[in-house]
Amino acid sequence: MLRRQPSEPEASHDILKVWDGPPENEMPLKEVSGSLVPEGIHSTLNIVTIQFETDFYITKSGFAIDFSSSLATACRDPGIPMNGSRNGEGREPDDSVTFSCDPGYELQGESRITCIQVENRYYWQPSPPSCIAPCGGNVTGSSGFILSPNYPHPYPHSKDCDWLIAVHSDYVISLAFISFSIEPNYDFLYIYDGPDSSAHLIGSFQDSKLPEKIESTSNFMYLAFRSDGTVSYTGFHLEYKAKLREACFDPGNVMNGTRIGADYKLGSMVTFHCEAGYLLQGYSTLTCVMGNSKRPEWDRAKPTCQGKRQHFCYVTVGVIHFGRTF
16 A cells, blocks of 8 residues: 655646556556545555656655565455545445545546455455546536636636526526635636526636626526636635526517516516617517416517618600601
């Protein structure tokens, strides 16, 4: 067993790699970087290979490792993944255990592993999984969590992470900030009121001040996180919930016209006008009411602006030649 003492290789650039046996066996056990001390590493063979790689720039205090050996009679304790849980205690051959992750984290690896014995070697097949906070993705369901990558540890440098939250069309999205800390002026979280970054920008967030709760006007919300290549903070922990709509959807604008009114709550009205040279077809004013479906909806269809019809007068001009009209 290898046990690493407190150390500080440069995060992401200086890496400590551990293999079960020689590297050509292609059986990696662990890759370690940064200042977080990992749990003990257990081999299944009588050989462990350790490789340390550094770059040409920043250096830190390094590392110290303790190791010990023991006779294997069963699979090692597979552990419990950080930000996750394990079901099952068996470690004998053919015993299986299962894993799951806390809300907001994704399982990296298989959820079920089995203890295998090959002669005097005992190992888990496949290897125990881990739980990570993913960099972006599509998020569905009536509620859930969004975490910055590596949360609660500092997020990686130079990351572009995008999340799309989509709930049932009868609902809007309420987003609450549980914790928030990103580098001011260089790292940003952009939140849009719609399915992509072309939608209305609700806000651009940075620093460590906890923002107020945010609510969408539709059943979509788009989040874009951008980090630069230097300083990292602990990031963010967000919770979203689907909330039954209490307002009508944005009715949009009309081509060749304008709209007055941006409040879509029950009882609110919007009015449409056409540009010069166009006539309004339909009702100019719509009111948000509770429809027969028990959902807010506009009481009339959105009008259109049609071009005015042009009327032409034709005059027949006769030409007289020698007293005859043609």
